[in-house]
Amino acid sequence: MENIDPVCGMRVKDTEHKVLYKGRIYYFCSSKCKEEFQKDPEGYLKSGPRGMPS
Amino acid sequence: MSSEKEEKLKIVGMHCATCVNTVSKAIGKVEGVKAVSVNLATGFAEIKGSYRLNSIVEAVKRAGYDVETKDLKLVLKANPENSRRIMEILSDIPGIVSADFNPSTSVLNLKINPATADQKLVVEKLRDYSPVEVDDKKKGETSFVKRELNSMIYSLVAGAIFTSFVLYFQYRYMNFLAFIFSVPVIVYSGRRYFSGAYRALKNRTADMDTLVALSAGTAWAYSVFNLIRGGEVFFDAASLLITFVLVGKTIDSYLRYRISYVHAPKYTARLESGKIVDSDQVSVGDIITVKSGEVIPVDGVVEDGSGEVNESILTGETLPVKKSKGDAVISGTTLTNGYLKVYTTRAGERSYVSQLVKAINDASTTSIGLKRAVDRAAAYFTPVIMIIAAVTFFVWHFFVPASLALLFAIAVLAAACPCALGLATPLAVLAEIRELSKRGVIVRHGSALEKLKEVKTIIFDKTGTITTGDVKVEPVKAYDENGLELVAALESLSSHPVARAISKLGKKRLEVKDFNEFPGEGVMGTVEGHTVIVGKREFIASNCEDVPEGDIIGCVDFKPVVSFRVRDEIREGVKEVIADLKKRYQVIIATGDSSDFADQVGKELGVRVYKGLTPEKKAELVKSFENVMFVGDGVNDALALRTAFVGVAMNTGSEISKQAGDVIIFAPTALKVLWEGAKKLEKRIKENLIWAFGYNSFFIPLAAGVLYPAIYLAPQFAALAMSMNSVTVTLWSFLRP
Structure with missing residues (x-):
């Protein structure tokens, strides 16, 4: 199954980098994107991907 | 270091551009790498430069990814002192990630890069150098070693019979008959030494085979020459020399065949x-x-x-x-x-004891720094001996008849024993690994024992390592009975100690669908049509409403139904072990648990605690210190175990963590045993080396005739002393207290 990384916008498969937020599973391309998301989940879900965190 | 090359490696676990950056950076930092390009679509990394492939693989692993490799097990016949030469040949073959040759069992364990190397190529390259056999599970691991032993016994028996005829005829001055009976001894019984010497010559090296062939060959050829010319003959010395060498080597092969392989017990x-x-x-x-x-x-x-x-x-x-x-x-x-x-x-x-035996037999024993130095010395040993032999002849021929001077030179060649040098370290490591296994410590990589000396920081996992893992959970207050059943059912699918404890509170067997585990955080799934989430406070806080008190909370349809306090006990003896370790090392606890209990444990042991860590964070913590030993048990510790300088897995833990560890122990208290073992190993290696050098420096001057005429060492007895020396090193390694 393909998913969209809510931080960088990349297509990702079911990976180990995942977060359960409000009952939904979000998949990430890396631990970096995952950590970014956890800092501000609402922001990313509202405004969409902002690109790869530096 | 090898020459300029280009390798293609399949990287496992990359799924995005960040990964590509991380992997490229990690590979780029490896010494000797000139250019690297990583392709996300194919998963391949192409690397140019003159580097060690193993360093690349290690770097990728440290970065949190893996490289596809294939394990290959070969059995090859080679003299122990040639380990270094074999490693050199292997380093010239593209695609060899790591090689580990154990001369005491004749087993060569290889890790190869399947993208550039295959078994056929490796076997062909090695065949030029030594007889090779692919380890075939069906035939059993020891078939090659056993055949080798049998062929030695035949050679020895034939040698002994024909040599007795040689002695009989020569002492009755029937030199021609002595010559006739010496032919089978040299040609049949001695063939392994002559063909070995030829192979060494072809590879422009010299080893024990060269010395035996040269000494017996010279004595025999000189006798044939004198037989024609009319002079003294030494068919007895030549035949006895081969027979005596075979006596020692046969005993040695038998001992190593019996001792080196641990056979799975049959019950x-x-x-x-x-x-x-x-x-x-x-x-x-x-x-x-x-x-x-x-x-x-x-x-x-x-x-x-x-x-x-x-x-x-x-x-x-x-x-x-x-x-x-x-x-x-x-x-x-x-x-x-x-x-x-x-x-x-x-x-x-599949039983524990069979797995244990397999782990011991597969343990790698030779990647040890000291061994590399000794191997280098062993490579020079034989040429030096040949020079000493030549000098011996040259000096003596001024004082005694040429034939006696020649006998001195032959004795020098026969007395020298390079194989004891080659065997000293691997036998000691093998013996120590065996002994540690009897005390509940399984060493999977011999090099870990050597690395122990350099450890500076020890990081322990908490649950299941410092504590018993026999977790007690208590519901905080009145809860919804049905909700607890749903939570317990979901937890039954997780292997985490806390989850196991919660699952025991359930009485019904309910079906769970769409199970999803978030390591270090919690789990989610559907039970009887309800969405159930169980996990740590922070995990629940981002998924459910009104989070109550407690360490672990269970929600049904996004509403908390039950919360638990988690209690665990510190293992017996751990307090003393940690107090002891603290004197010499920096000791830290790293745990996924974020409850107050983690702090309590840290306080009680007087150790700094990093809590609430995900598996990745644990690995990062390991990376942030120098030379870390990580001790852990869970699936969530596997990454940290792999990243650490020395990884120690708990025997009671998950299979994944055991695969990632260099050493497997039963309880942290066994760390003491591990350190004792490492110390003992160092002593053992030193003793073996002193013995090997001591033997050579005693017998070679004796053979060269420094005490002549008071003491005269005939070539055949020099050969006997030489071959018995390997037996002594083997016996001493295994039988000493």
């Missing part, structure tokens, strides 16, 4: 019906009975009865442990008193 099991079968015939679910004094043949759970079991094979602890209904028992342990009915959970090849 018999008594089924409930009273029928007695081999333990590998028992299937999972069979009930077997064990009487007092018998060895428990399978892994299982006590179904009925009770008794005391000696589990020293597992823990090194000889005090028996009480077992009754519901307790786990392990194959290879002994029931000292009582009577047990055991429900089988694992038998035969």
Whole structure:
């Protein structure tokens, strides 16, 4: 199954980098994107991907 | 270091551009890498430069990814002193990630890059140098070694018979008949040394075979020359020399064949019906009975009865442990008193004891720094001996008849024993690994024992490592009975100790769908149509409303229904071990647990605690210190174990963590045993080396005739001393207290 990384916008498969937020599973391309998301989940879900965190 | 090359490696675990950056950066930092390009679509990394492939693989692993490699096991016949030469040949073959040759078992373990190398290529390259056989599981690991031993025994028997004729005729001055009977000794019994010497010559090296061939060959050729010319002959010395070398080498091969391989013990099991079968015939679910004094043949759970079991094979602890209904028992342990009915959970090849034997036999023993230095010395040893022999002849021929001067030179060649040097380290490591296994410590990589000296920081996992992992959970206050059942059902699918404890609170067996685990955080799934989430406070806070008090909280349909406090006990003896380790190392606890209990444990042990860590964070913590030993047990520790300088996995932990560890122990208290073992190993290696050097520096001058005429060492007795020296090194390694 393909998913969209809510931080960088990349297509990702079911990976180990995942977060359960409000009952939904979000998949990430890396631990970096995952950590970014956890800092501000609402922001990313509202405004969409902002690109790869530096 | 190898010459300029280009390798293609398949990287595992990359799924995005960040990964590509991380992997490229990690590879780029490796010494000797000139250019690297990583392709996300194909997963391949192409690397140019003159680097060690193993360093690349290590770098990728440290970065949190893996490289596809293939393990290859070959059996090859090579003299111990040639280990270095074999490594050189291997380093020229593209695609070899790491090689580990153990001369005491003749086993070569290889890790290859399947993208650039395959078994055929490796075997062909090695064949130019030494007879090679691919290890075939069906034929058994020892077939090659055993055939080798048999052929040695034939050579020895033939050598002994014909040599006695040679002696008989020569002492009656029937020189021609002595010559006739010496031919089979040289040609048949001595063929392995002559062909070995030829192979060494072709590779422009010299080894023990060269020395034996040269000494026996010279004595024999000179005798043939004198037979024609009319002069003194030494067919006796030449034949005895070959026979005596074979005596020692045959005993040595036999000892190493017997000692080096640990054979999986065979047990018999008594089924409930009273029928007695081999333990590998028992299937999972069979009930077997064990009487007092018998060895428990399978892994299982006590179904009925009770008794005391000696589990020293597992823990090194000889005090028996009480077992009754519901307790786990392990194959290879002994029931000292009582009577047990055991429900089988694992038998035969899958049983603990078989796995243990496999781990010991597969342990790598030769990647040790000291060994590399000794191998280098061994490579120069033979040429130096040949020079000494030439000098001996040159000096003596001024004082004694040429034939006696020649005998001195031949004796020097025959007395020198380079193989004891080559065997000193691997035999010591093998012996120490065996001994540690008897005390409940399984060493998977011999090099870990050497690295222990350089460890600076020790990081412990908490749950299951510092603590018993026998977690107690208590619901904080009144809860919804039905909700608890749903939560318990979901937790039954996780292997985490806390989850196991919660799952035991459930009474019903409910079906779970869409199970999802978030390591270090919690789990989610559907139970009877309800969405159930269980996990740590922070995890629940981002998913459910109104989070109550407690360490672990369970929600049904996004509403908390039950919360738990988690309590765990510190393992016995851990406090003392940590207090002791703190004197020499920086000790840290790293745990996924974020509850107050983690702080309590840290306070009690006087150790700094990093809590609430995900598996990645644990690995990062390991990376942030120098030379870290990480001790852990869970799936969530595997990454940290792999990243650490030395990874120590708990025997009670998950299979994944055991695969990632260099060493497997039963409890943190066994760390003491591990350090003792490392110290003892250092002593053993030193002793073996001193013996090997001492032997050579005693016998070579003696053979060269420095004490002549008071003491004269004939070539054949020099050869006997030489071959018995390998036997001594082997025996000493294994039999010393």
